[in-house]
Amino acid sequence: MMIKEPMANPNPNPKLPPHTSSVMMTVPAATKETTGGQAWNTLFTGTKLAKKGMSLVFILPKVQNGEKVVELSKIEIEKECAYWKQTIILYVIGASPTIATVAGFIASNWNFASKPRIYYHNDGYFIVRFNSMEDRNEVIYSGPQLLNNRPLVIKPWSVKFDFAKEVLKIIPLWVKFPNLPLNYWSMDSLSRISSGLGNPLYVDECTTQMERISYARVLIELDIIRPRPNSVKVADPHGKEFDQAVAYDWKSIYCGTCCQLGHDCSKAQNQVGDTTCRVQERQPRAVHDGGQDKRQTKATAKPRPPENLKAQGQEPAAKGPNHKMRQA
CATH class of the missing domain: 3.30.70.330 (RRM (RNA recognition motif) domain)
Incomplete structure (x- = not known):
């Protein structure tokens, strides 16, 4: 039994992005499943769902070595x-x-x-x-x-x-080359020097117009996992070498444990350990009692009786299983 295919909608959906097109779904008659005598693809024709979405068309995949391979259109990808x-x-x-x-x-x-x-x-x-x-x-x-x-x-x-x-490993950063000799400010020289750090992208306007000659500023893609050097070794055409200083507008922090920017778990753990060591090695503090200077630590210092108990003529007894308040 032959089944008539629905006519393609001549008017594309105006709500779809400009780079998309609206095409009605067509399925070979041999593969059609019906419900109540009606083809599945006809259930969406003229509905609100079809008007809001983007209709598709069945394109037969290519079979290679018994496996389906989907080939994309070069024109559509471009x-x-x-x-x-x-x-x-x-x-x-x-x-x-x-x-x-x-x-x-x-x-x-x-x-x-x-x-x-x-x-x-x-x-x-x-x-x-x-x-x-x-x-x-x-x-x-x-x-x-x-x-x-x-x-x-x-x-x-x-x-x-x-x-x-x-995004998490290679990011563009602005880099400054302080006191760079003026005869090295050409596009070729700046590209060569910047390539010693990463992939150069762009030179800012002040550097291009030489409105600011104290430093050259370049936007460079850098691998933040690797340590960022503070200088680049440059050799002039006569073979003379010098170290060109490097300054970064922003120094990022990368965590190798979490693979994320903004923190470093290893440094945080080291800081916690250092803090613990400093607390344990803390020097005894001086406690002035009756004009005498006694060196005591927190662990050995005797607690002072509360002022309100002194006023009532009472003092706290030593803590123990039968701890009671003694009358003075």
């Missing part, structure tokens, strides 16, 4: 990449703010950009999509940011983005 290209990844170190909090921060601190779209991921980071590449770049190159006194990690979205591998 279309999606173009849509998400003007996006940044935003992560707040040591805090989990709400979307409303992030939206308020963006409105007050990035008011030069058109209102972006904010998405939250359950892994604890945000995806912020701007309306133009100019707005995105302006935010990335704006320098270190704080949200409620918590540092922000901001980096551009990429096709190979992996939160666990990138």
